[in-house]
Amino acid sequence: MKNRKIGYNLVEVILALGVCAIGVVSIMALFPIGSAAARDASMETYSANVADEMLQFIKYRLHEVDPTHDMPTAQAKINARWTKIVGSDTSDISHYEGTALDNFLNTVTDPTKLDSTTEWRAPSETDGLFDGTFDTNESIFQLNSDKGIYQLIVHHNESGVKFGDVDDTDSTKDFAMNVDFRAIAYLWKEKIVIDQSSATLPLEVPYTTGARLVMRVTWPAELPLAARQRADYVLEVFKPIVH
Numbered sequence: 001m002k003n004r005k006i007g008y009n010l011v012e013v014i015l016a017l018g019v020c021a022i023g024v025v026s027i028m029a030l031f032p033i034g035s036a037a038a039r040d041a042s043m044e045t046y047s048a049n050v051a052d053e054m055l056q057f058i059k060y061r062l063h064e065v066d067p068t069h070d071m072p073t074a075q076a077k078i079n080a081r082w083t084k085i086v087g088s089d090t091s092d093i094s095h096y097e098g099t100a101l102d103n104f105l106n107t108v109t110d111p112t113k114l115d116s117t118t119e120w121r122a123p124s125e126t127d128g129l130f131d132g133t134f135d136t137n138e139s140i141f142q143l144n145s146d147k148g149i150y151q152l153i154v155h156h157n158e159s160g161v162k163f164g165d166v167d168d169t170d171s172t173k174d175f176a177m178n179v180d181f182r183a184i185a186y187l188w189k190e191k192i193v194i195d196q197s198s199a200t201l202p203l204e205v206p207y208t209t210g211a212r213l214v215m216r217v218t219w220p221a222e223l224p225l226a227a228r229q230r231a232d233y234v235l236e237v238f239k240p241i242v243h
Helices: 010-063 071-085 101-103
Strands: 139-141 146-155 179-190 192-195 203-205 212-218 229-238
Touching: 010 071, 010 146, 010 179, 010 212, 010 229, 101 179
Parallel strands: none
Antiparallel strands: 139 146, 146 179, 179 212, 192 203, 212 229
16 A cells, blocks of 8 residues: 655645634734723723712712801801802802803813913812812812813822922823823803703702702813813702701
8 A cells, every 4th residue: 555645735834824814813903992992991980980089079078067066057157168169150160051161171282281280270278169188299180260170180190299290310200101091171060950841941959959060071181172082970969958
């Protein structure tokens, strides 16, 4: 019996390599898509977290009661704080109307201004909205020219590294080098509508009693507004009554 030679010729090897190459290329093409999806999901999570943190902080400020005060004094403090922050047409949180919101959010388009302390400031203890001690290594900054616009930052800078810091000799002390997420947000209020069945006379809650706080977050802040993603977050708040 004649022995058959076992092996592969060059054509078979080339065909096999071609099939493998097609499979590998197809799999590799999925990596950028998966990476982009993971990045977008991460950014959306950051956006929701910073918006919730800020809205919940405002709610906390509106409901905060000094345990050393008696009931009349505590209620008077709450009433004054509510009026200043939310409960009037001239309060710190204003009422948004019209189509000017995008113009506000597009105010800062130059990336060099994002870390500028002349453009942004840390909310101080003199602000009715925050009324607390904020340092420049925190993550919430107000636009100097408009109190309704905020820059929200998630970063992993050390406590000694301040907003706007640039160190040419040590990049780890450059604030911007350690920013994970940066967004431009606008905060406004709307009336809570209880009944919209009547187009001529909807039943609304007055600002003296409650309000619908809306925060529009747009990210990443480094891009022009038209190229950013955006999401609106809503929290309804009511003036507390001390018991």
